Amino acid sequence: MRRRLAPAALLLPLALLLTACGGNSAASTPDGGTDGHGSVTIDVGDQKGGSEAILRAAGELKNLDYKIKWSTFTSGPPLLEAVNAGAVDIGGVGNTPPVFAAGAGSKIKVVAAWHGTSKGDTILVPNDSSLKSPEQLKGRSVAVAQGSSAHYQLVASLKKTGLKLSDIKVKYLQPADALAAFTAGKVAAWAVWDPYTSQVLKAGQGRVLTDGDGVTNGLTFQVAAPDALKDGKKAAAVRDYLERLRRAYRWVYDHEEEWAKVWAKDTGLPEDVALAAVKRTYTTRIAVAVDKPLIASEQEIADTFTALRLIPRKVDFGEFTDTRFNGDLPPSTAAPRPSEGQAGEDP
Numbered sequence: 543m544r545r546r547l548a549p550a551a552l553l554l555p556l557a558l559l560l561t562a563c564g565g566n567s568a569a570s571t572p573d574g575g576t577d578g579h580g581s582v583t584i585d586v587g588d589q590k591g592g593s594e595a596i597l598r599a600a601g602e603l604k605n606l607d608y609k610i611k612w613s614t615f616t617s618g619p620p621l622l623e624a625v626n627a628g629a630v631d632i633g634g635v636g637n638t639p640p641v642f643a644a645g646a647g648s649k650i651k652v653v654a655a656w657h658g659t660s661k662g663d664t665i666l667v668p669n670d671s672s673l674k675s676p677e678q679l680k681g682r683s684v685a686v687a688q689g690s691s692a693h694y695q696l697v698a699s700l701k702k703t704g705l706k707l708s709d710i711k712v713k714y715l716q717p718a719d720a721l722a723a724f725t726a727g728k729v730a731a732w733a734v735w736d737p738y739t740s741q742v743l744k745a746g747q748g749r750v751l752t753d754g755d756g757v758t759n760g761l762t763f764q765v766a767a768p769d770a771l772k773d774g775k776k777a778a779a780v781r782d783y784l785e786r787l788r789r790a791y792r793w794v795y796d797h798e799e800e801w802a803k804v805w806a807k808d809t810g811l812p813e814d815v816a817l818a819a820v821k822r823t824y825t826t827r828i829a830v831a832v833d834k835p836l837i838a839s840e841q842e843i844a845d846t847f848t849a850l851r852l853i854p855r856k857v858d859f860g861e862f863t864d865t866r867f868n869g870d871l872p873p874s875t876a877a878p879r880p881s882e883g884q885a886g887e888d889p
Contacts, residue, residue, distance in 0.1 A: 578606025582775045584783060585611045587621040587633025591809040593787060599804045600793035602786040608779040619643070619689075622765060625650050631770035632780055637761045638691040641844045644862045645853035651771060651864040652840075654764040654784045656791065657830045657874055659881045660754030662736030662823035663695045667751045668727065676752045677703040682730035683711040685720035689852060694843050695754040696733040697850070702757060707850065724748065737811055740818035759839040760878060762827065771864060784867055788829040795825055795879065826878040832865050836874035 576583075588594050594612050597603050603610070613630060615621040618639030624630040626648035643650050665684070667673050673682070676699050686693050697707055713720075713729055717738055724732040725747055732748075742748045754760070764784060770776045794801045798820050806816035830836070837860045844857040 576609055576611045577603045578609045580606070580608045582779050583609040583611055584631045584770070584776055584779045585613060585629065586783070587613050587615055587624055587630035589615055589617070589621070589634070591805045591811075593634050595804060595808045596790045596794065596801070597786060599797075599801055600790035602790045602793075608775075608782070610783065622648060622650055625765055625767045628767055628769055630767065631776060632764055632766040632783065634762065634764050636691045637759055637763070637840065638689065638694055638843060640763060640765055640862065641840060641847065641857065641859065642689055642853060643765075644844065644857045644859060645848070645855060649768050650765050650862055651768050652763045652832055652862060653766045653771070653780065653864050653867050654787075655830050655832050655836055655874060656762045656827040657876060658760045658762070658823060658827035658878045660695070660756075660758045660760045661826075661881045662739050662819060663692060663754030663758055663760075664734060664739045665696065665699060665751045665753075666724065666732045666734060666739065666742055666748040667730065668724070668748050669746070671730065671749075671751075673730065673751055675703070676700065677705060679731060679751075680705055680709050681711070683713050683728075684731045684733060685713045685715045685723055685729040686733040687716050687720070688714040689847070690735075691758065692733040692735055694846060695735075695758045697846055698757045699733075699752055699754070736823040737809075737815055737819040740815045740822060741811075744812070744815050744818055759836075759843075760826075761836065761839065761874065766864070768864075771866075777866075781867055791827060791829065794820070798825055801825075822881050826881050828876060828878055829871055830874040830876055831868040831871040832863050833868070833874050837863060839874070 586593065613624070615624070618635035619642065621630065621633045621635060622639055622643040625633060626643065640650060640652055665676065673679065679700065684696065686696050700707060700709065713723065715723060717734060720732050720734065721738065723729045731751060766780060770780065799817060802817035802820045803813060805811065805820065806813045840859045844853060844859055847853040848856060
């Protein structure tokens, strides 16, 4: 017998999309608090259960000789709008929002990157679906958030099987609506990311038809405002902030359950869903350099959406990067940490 998703689960807030969403949901909570002390302040754009939560859990917000002013956003696109406007100095997003921001001519610079597995980026189908492989999606309805990382994963997964986006019936739905449509049987499949993948699997409401491993690049970014980087004192604070964030991610590797509890409390996710997503996706991420292979991989995403006429102009993604914070980080092609979650099972 299927476990029904509780009404609260159907209303999983868009804040939980973390860095993957490419939708146009609401902007920010501007008064998010301040950490540290000193004459220099960097305004950091964040998402619920994001950078602030992981830095605080890892003890990396101590002994700051500059101030961090936090602003909370529901997804990557409005965060990048704030970066473009100069309201935010730096913030974390996924692999697709910077491409759309670049296409709009936004003033942004990708300054740091993490490479993880893409096992949490999935195309889900109901447990009783007759679909066994992605090529069987032809003519079927698939829900996806337009312009999101899942949108690209869907396009790339179809291409791998010889299909085009026009071969399926795309239903552009934001995750809360897509989740409701999926559980009600109104769509044949749903292209989405963690924690939604883990939520559906833990609730016994679906299974993985295919995932993004080997299909998408698994990158997430910190993106800064060019004007902030021109300020020597702010640039120094940004450098320190990135070093602390990298250490915080390393802390997560050895504290999965502790981090999952913090994340669950901060976001409202059930602890078992949070832990599944942490193991499948978030603890696989390693800090990597912003380099030529990374630029080429993002360029491929940009060119894909330009060809679909979802980006209005040709994008040179390299123009929207800044490599000064790479240090001795491994290349962007370095293998991520292995995922402990099994995307096709209920871990």
